[in-house]
Amino acid sequence: xxxxxxxxxFSITLxxxxxxxxxxxxxxxxxxxxxxxxxxxQLISTSSGSIGDVKAIVESYRARxxxxxxxxxxxxxxxxxxxxxxxxxxxxxxxxxxxESIAAAMPWTLGLLGMATLLSFAVGxxxxxxxxxxxxxxxxxxxxxxxxxxxxIPYFLIGVVLLFVGAIVYRxxxxxxxxxxxxxxxxxxxxxxxxxxxxxxxALSIILAQIGxxxxxxxxxxxxxxxxxxxxxxxxxxLSQRRIFLWYAVRNALLPxxxxxxxxxxxxxxxxxxxxxxxxxxxxGYRLYQAIQSKDFFVIQGIVLIxxxxxxxxxxxxxxxxxxxxxxxxxxxx
Amino acid sequence: xxxDLAKLFRGNAPLAAGLSILGLLALxxxxxxxxxxxxxxQVGAVAPRRPPSAMHWxxxxxxxxxxxxxxxxxxxxxxxxxxxAGLISLTVGxxxxxxxxxxxxxxxxxxxxxxxxxxxxPSVAILVLVAANVRSMTVDLMAVIVAGLSWxxxxxxxxxxTLSVRERGYVQVARLSGLGGLRLVFxxxxxxxxxxxxxxxxxxxxxxxxxxxGLEALGLGPQTELTLGMTxxxxxxxxxxxxxxxxxxxxxxxxxxxxxVGLLLTSAGMDRVANKRLGGL
Numbered sequence: 372x373x374x375x376x377x378x379x380x381f382s383i384t385l386x387x388x389x390x391x392x393x394x395x396x397x398x399x400x401x402x403x404x405x406x407x408x409x410x411x412x413q414l415i416s417t418s419s420g421s422i423g424d425v426k427a428i429v430e431s432y433r434a435r436x437x438x439x440x441x442x443x444x445x446x447x448x449x450x451x452x453x454x455x456x457x458x459x460x461x462x463x464x465x466x467x468x469x470x471e472s473i474a475a476a477m478p479w480t481l482g483l484l485g486m487a488t489l490l491s492f493a494v495g496x497x498x499x500x501x502x503x504x505x506x507x508x509x510x511x512x513x514x515x516x517x518x519x520x521x522x523x524i525p526y527f528l529i530g531v532v533l534l535f536v537g538a539i540v541y542r543x544x545x546x547x548x549x550x551x552x553x554x555x556x557x558x559x560x561x562x563x564x565x566x567x568x569x570x571x572x573x574a575l576s577i578i579l580a581q582i583g584x585x586x587x588x589x590x591x592x593x594x595x596x597x598x599x600x601x602x603x604x605x606x607x608x609x610l611s612q613r614r615i616f617l618w619y620a621v622r623n624a625l626l627p628x629x630x631x632x633x634x635x636x637x638x639x640x641x642x643x644x645x646x647x648x649x650x651x652x653x654x655x656g657y658r659l660y661q662a663i664q665s666k667d668f669f670v671i672q673g674i675v676l677i678x679x680x681x682x683x684x685x686x687x688x689x690x691x692x693x694x695x696x697x698x699x700x701x702x703x704x705x
Numbered sequence: 706x707x708x709d710l711a712k713l714f715r716g717n718a719p720l721a722a723g724l725s726i727l728g729l730l731a732l733x734x735x736x737x738x739x740x741x742x743x744x745x746x747q748v749g750a751v752a753p754r755r756p757p758s759a760m761h762w763x764x765x766x767x768x769x770x771x772x773x774x775x776x777x778x779x780x781x782x783x784x785x786x787x788x789x790a791g792l793i794s795l796t797v798g799x800x801x802x803x804x805x806x807x808x809x810x811x812x813x814x815x816x817x818x819x820x821x822x823x824x825x826x827p828s829v830a831i832l833v834l835v836a837a838n839v840r841s842m843t844v845d846l847m848a849v850i851v852a853g854l855s856w857x858x859x860x861x862x863x864x865x866x867t868l869s870v871r872e873r874g875y876v877q878v879a880r881l882s883g884l885g886g887l888r889l890v891f892x893x894x895x896x897x898x899x900x901x902x903x904x905x906x907x908x909x910x911x912x913x914x915x916x917x918x919g920l921e922a923l924g925l926g927p928q929t930e931l932t933l934g935m936t937x938x939x940x941x942x943x944x945x946x947x948x949x950x951x952x953x954x955x956x957x958x959x960x961x962x963x964x965x966v967g968l969l970l971t972s973a974g975m976d977r978v979a980n981k982r983l984g985g986l
Contacts, residue, residue: 382818383818383821383822383825384825386818386822387822387825387826390822390826391826391830394831394834395834398834398835398838399838401838520966522969523962523965523966523968523969524961524962524965524966525915525918525919525961525965527922528937528958528961528962531937531941531946531954531958532958534946535946535949535951539946539947539949540949546947634824637824637825637826637827637828637829638827640827641827641828641829641830641919644829645919645922645923648922648923648941649922649941649946659833659923660923660924663833663837663923663924663925664924668837671833671834671837672834675830675831675833675834678827678830679826679827679830679831682825682826682827683825683826686825
């Protein structure tokens with residue numbers, strides 16, 4: 372049973388990989404004209420000649436693309452490059468490699484998104500559980516209402532307001548960047564504090580929007596758990612309310628919440644990417660924005676490819692872990 | 706119909722509130738463009754970077770446009786993208802969901818795998834690639850692209866419901882009495898799925914608008930047209946947040962927030978209706 376499930380999840384992940392690479396390969400070739408020349412011409416017309424030796428770049432790309440080869444050959448070569456994680460050069464910052472550029476940006480995105488998601492998951496899940504619990508003070512409902520409303524609003528819109536209030540009106544937080552200008556990052560307290568200081572507003576915009584979403588999901592789950600026999604048994608045994616809530620209700624309702632994490636991963640990443648743009652946060656999203664502004668096509672392509680692949684891979688890993696925690700999952704394959 | 710609807714709304718505050726918000730916004734989008742002087746939305750029509758005043762209620766932006774006029778013209782465009790994309794993705798989604806649910810077998814497996822794959826790829830990623838390859842983006846093209854990546858939710862919901870409806874007594878009876886194929890689908894199955902289709906539509910519109918403003922915020926939206934997302938993009942592009950020009954980015958954010966809250970409330974309300982109709986699944 373578990374093997375069947377693993378095979379199905381794996382083949383879907385594989386299909387995602389194939390699709391992502393194929394789209395990346397096909398799209399530039401479907402647009403009319405020589406992709407290299409077109410991109411470079413666009414680049415030259417929009418920037419003021421700061422690209423260096425254009426001829427050399429064109430030549431290197433023509434050779435790389437092997438545009439005189441038959442299409443199937445180009446396609447295979449493309450796979451070869453992708454598998455070697457060779458994503459080419461940045462056109463705007465030649466000779467920076469796309470891979471290096473992404474590797475520099477990745478930790479920022481992972482850190483921001485990871486921290487924000489962990490925090491909002493913990494707070495939101497607890498809040499949602501309490502919303503559904505019958506014997507909980509009324510003020511919790513009033514306290515939760517604004518978060519439920521915020522959960523409908525895209526993260527980066529909240530980010531714009533937070534940036535204005537927290538960094539412009541009241542100059543408490545920095546208005547952008549990942550760490551102070553005048554600091555050379557190292558492994559010390561000042562660096563960590565500086566990074567946390569800069570991450571506060573971006574993280575807060577993700578957290579504020581996510582708490583409500585987790586709370587709504589958890590509320591529904593607790594409501595359905597409340598009718599279960601084991602809750603009744605726990606009450607009959609005379610256990611304390613807190614114990615029943617945390618160890619019987621929340622614990623059982625938690626797994627579907629984790630499943631939801633995998634399902635919404637793409638959504639979370641897309642949201643975080645846009646938050647980075649607002650705060651000029653040095654992660655993948657801001658790099659993507661810069662690449663789009665400077666028509667740096669290979670960076671755009673590389674980031675899109677890495678993003679889709681890492682999301683597919685994370686989902687696959689999460690999918691593998693769930694059935695180990697909760698055997699019910701492999702059984703309900705509808 | 707009248708008392709029925711009244712009853713529907715009385716017990717369902719989210720639906721009533723959501724539909725009212727969306728209705729008012731739609732009304733504003735229809736009427737406002739007729740009331741404003743559209744030439745004020747041209748670049749350089751008015752003195753730039755002025756805070757709100759009696760002359761310009763919402764102030765002016767860095768390119769010399771009256772923000773109120775821009776808002777009045779951008780609203781209908783943004784709503785149009787959402788509605789058109791929502792409709793396209795709903796049509797595709799419902800069709801595929803019905804086919805998958807009814808045919809079963811390898812067709813079902815193929816559709817299911819396709820929707821699983823599409824759900825795994827972050828739609829913004831594909832959107833970015835497509836948008837980066839298109840010469841010039843327009844509102845209509847945007848709607849089509851966005852729709853192409855958001856049909857999966859409707860497909861899954863409708864497929865699951867079709868599977869359950871098709872085993873019900875009345876469908877079995879209709880089938881036994883010789884009703885088959887398309888007529889069975891259209892007469893017996895589809896009407897019973899209406900609450901689900903309506904709920905899927907609201908979700909599809911929401912997703913389409915989310916994807917749209919995401920693309921616009923990255924600078925891949927229709928550069929020459931006025932939409933709420935492009936207004937925010939230009940505001941960010943010209944540093945309006947840092948310069949404290951809140952009157953420029955404030956109105957589109959409030960409008961978008963209202964749209965999304967309205968959609969969430971409507972969707973929550975519809976969920977309640979849909980689940981009641983089909984016996985609280």
